[in-house]
Amino acid sequence: MPGGPMSQKNRQGVLRSRPKGLVADGDIELIETELPELVGGEALVKTTLVGIDAAARTWLDDQPGYLPPVQVGEVVRAATVGEVVATRCDAYEVGDVVTTLGGFSAYSISRDDVYTTVMGRVSAGTAGVDQEALLALFGSTGATAYFGMYDIGRPKAGETVVVSAAAGATGSIAGQLAKAAGARVVGIAGSDEKCAVVTDEFGFDSCINYRTTDLRAALREHCPDRVDVYFDNAGGPILDAVLGRLAMHARVALCGVISSYVSGEHPGPSNYVKLLAMRASMAGFNTLDNWGRFDEANAELRRLFDAGKLTFRSHVFDGLDQAIPALNALFEGTNIGKTFLRP
Amino acid sequence: MPGGPMSQKNRQGVLRSRPKGLVADGDIELIETELPELVGGEALVKTTLVGIDAAARTWLDDQPGYLPPVQVGEVVRAATVGEVVATRCDAYEVGDVVTTLGGFSAYSISRDDVYTTVMGRVSAGTAGVDQEALLALFGSTGATAYFGMYDIGRPKAGETVVVSAAAGATGSIAGQLAKAAGARVVGIAGSDEKCAVVTDEFGFDSCINYRTTDLRAALREHCPDRVDVYFDNAGGPILDAVLGRLAMHARVALCGVISSYVSGEHPGPSNYVKLLAMRASMAGFNTLDNWGRFDEANAELRRLFDAGKLTFRSHVFDGLDQAIPALNALFEGTNIGKTFLRP
Incomplete structure (x- = not known):
């Protein structure tokens, strides 16, 4: 050659x-x-x-x-x-x-x-x-959203789902998957520009700019029926605030801890006790554990993409x-x- | 009369x-x-x-x-x-x-x-x-141990199970239920006298006195294959220490927060991030959610009691x-x- x-x-x-x-x-x-x-x-x-x-x-x-x-x-x-x-x-x-x-x-x-x-x-x-x-x-980003939201979050029609880092690669897909399941979806993001993208492009029902609002008050306002599913990319104080707003039998999918990748610090969420009061669960997962199910994930992501229900x-x-x-x-x-x- | x-x-x-x-x-x-x-x-x-x-x-x-x-x-x-x-x-x-x-x-x-x-x-x-x-x-104490250990903990033969407040009413039963499932069971209790009861009367494999030992070091020693199931009655630093020793796909049953009922404070466990790394889950539960299954619980507790595998x-x-x-x-x-x- x-x-x-x-x-x-x-x-x-x-x-x-x-x-x-x-x-x-x-x-x-x-x-x-x-x-x-x-x-x-x-x-x-x-x-x-x-x-x-x-x-x-x-x-x-x-x-x-x-x-x-x-x-x-x-x-x-x-x-x-x-x-x-x-x-x-x-x-x-x-x-x-x-x-x-x-x-x-x-x-x-x-x-x-x-x-x-x-x-x-x-x-x-x-x-x-x-x-x-x-x-x-159709790679690990979509699969992460798919396995976290559908295996752990398991949103049902009419439930309230919160997604942090909602403008990000994974959060934006996770929220759209929850919408496809018929849930009401509230994003959390770090700027008004991001929030606009989250609602206007990704179709979330609303979005909270956590940098400019009192997150706890905003969660009460945006989630009047509390939070049935939380897809957590954030960790730290955002995780703690959402745990404080969990509904009975809520599911929390731990996807990432973007607040601490750089700092290396993981402040513990004192609201973990709400898991007990609300009979809720919080679980970590790893996409690569599900290699054998990537075809399943990609088929569903493709179906939603082709149907115009999923964008990036x-x-x-x-x-x-x-x-x-x-x-x-x-x-x-x-x-x-x-x-x-x-x- | x-x-x-x-x-x-x-x-x-x-x-x-x-x-x-x-x-x-x-x-x-x-x-x-x-x-x-x-x-x-x-x-x-x-x-x-x-x-x-x-x-x-x-x-x-x-x-x-x-x-x-x-x-x-x-x-x-x-x-x-x-x-x-x-x-x-x-x-x-x-x-x-x-x-x-x-x-x-x-x-x-x-x-x-x-x-x-x-x-x-x-x-x-x-x-x-x-x-x-x-x-x-055969009341709510036994049922709490039963639902927490068997629904959430789901110990398998050969797995390592840790129970805090192991000398207490619920913990002592929870540990015996894990033993009945074939697990290796390690208690955590607050005195040498309690630890002796936990191993000698309740049949746990070992017991850690958390007041007189470095709990993290003791968990490494007592749980060389890490912790597959943790039945948590304690919250606080004990929960944090056990989370730090979780095995892959571990299950944590949150039963109580005895460390903070009185103080009213719930320090968050910073090792919750291990749930993510270990694809582990942590769930609260409430016995009264399972009223309809009390007969099931009592039948199994009765069977173990009659077989001499359960004592209080x-x-x-x-x-x-x-x-x-x-x-x-x-x-x-x-x-x-x-x-x-x-x-």
Whole structure:
């Protein structure tokens, strides 16, 4: 392939030092590397979009998790979507669109024996596939919303559902799934602009700007029948406030603790005692526990998407050199919808 | 009935002022009242045992709960067992042993149209019935352990189960139920004497004295495979410590918050985030939600009791004038097993 990708250089974002709190200049370095020679069973994928999510930030900490921490010197791990530009395996053809964990990298290698379940291959036949949707809806973000809302939240028609980080990638989908189940859905977000998107684009019934209101009073006003389901991306004082407004037999799905990923502190919610008074439950979950059910999740998300009942919004940072601002945007509260990095 | 009970006086413990923290002298006054004339549908029950539990203390606070607060001037509400000494209804015969919410009262009225499900009538035919067992095992105490451990905890053979307040009325049964399910059971209690009872009488595999050890270190030692089920009577720092030791997919049954009934403070457990990391769940429950399943609970408790796999221990205070020390014993940690007041 003269002049083809194999003769090109790769660009990769490599972890140089573990960030404390927000990612600082120098924690991730953009380097140029040689593209590896493909061996049998491999395909070379040109990254079109890197998905930026909170998990990527947690992998930079030296903490055991459901995947091992990224080591200093390694490429920063992240979900990606890309196109096959060279192949030495039967599973992929040139032109195939694939989702994988390509990381902060302009090119990555996909093997034909991994990620076949979760990080699915999308056939080259599906020209014009919405590559943003692959990560925003039909990847782990949508699946997280699906499993958290439907397995743990289990909203019923007429119930009141509250979602924090409602303008975010996961919260926006979780709320729309609750709407699809017939619930009344109240978002919590950090700006009036976000709240407008949450109600106008994502179709929530209302949205509370927690930065400018007394959250407890607002919850009483927005949730006159209390809260049957809470999808928590926030932790901290927001979790505590919603716990104080739980209805009998309420369900709380713990999805994330965005308030403390950076601070590292987890103030305990003293209103956990409401779980007792209200015979309520609070459960954590992890999307990757449900690999075997991703087809189920994607089928339902696809059905709602095709029916016009599910939408998403993208926030794209252009260039791998934007890796640090893109990651930090999640925690600075400046992002709306799904955050992408376009290499 | 000349000389019978109708000509006698009643003695009753009446709420005079709402206690703050422990019950103080004068908060409950022992008074003498006339025995009421029975009307149709009523039976007069001579109290043989008053069950003293944390619920009775919570009913003295002016807080909405699953039963309304006891009002100042009213008899203190409590579960009782007693014998029918006069009857004007078909449901009860003289000599019947009944359990009811007779309260701090030497005599009480049982109507034939209430409590027929939970506070069951025990036929006079069952002479020699163990009246302590009626409250310690086959009433709401045993049912609380049953529903909390089996519905929420769901211990499997070989799993590790931790129970706090393990020497108490509910915890001691909960732990024995987990043992019956084949689990390894570790108690947490507040003295070496209690720990000895927990292992020697109640058959737990081990017991941690949380007052004299570093609880976190002790949990690591006693629960090398982490904690699959935690039955929490404690709240506060004990709950936080056990949450920090949860195993994957652990279940936490919130039964009570004995650490804060008196203080009124509920420090939030910062280790609630372990629910997320461990895909674990934490749920409150209320025994009275399951009135319709009391027969199921009592049948299983009876089966285990008859098989010698379930035992209880009584701590009896003699005389209604001991009402205040009996109530406070629950919170001062001086009681072992089920606490009774014998009028």
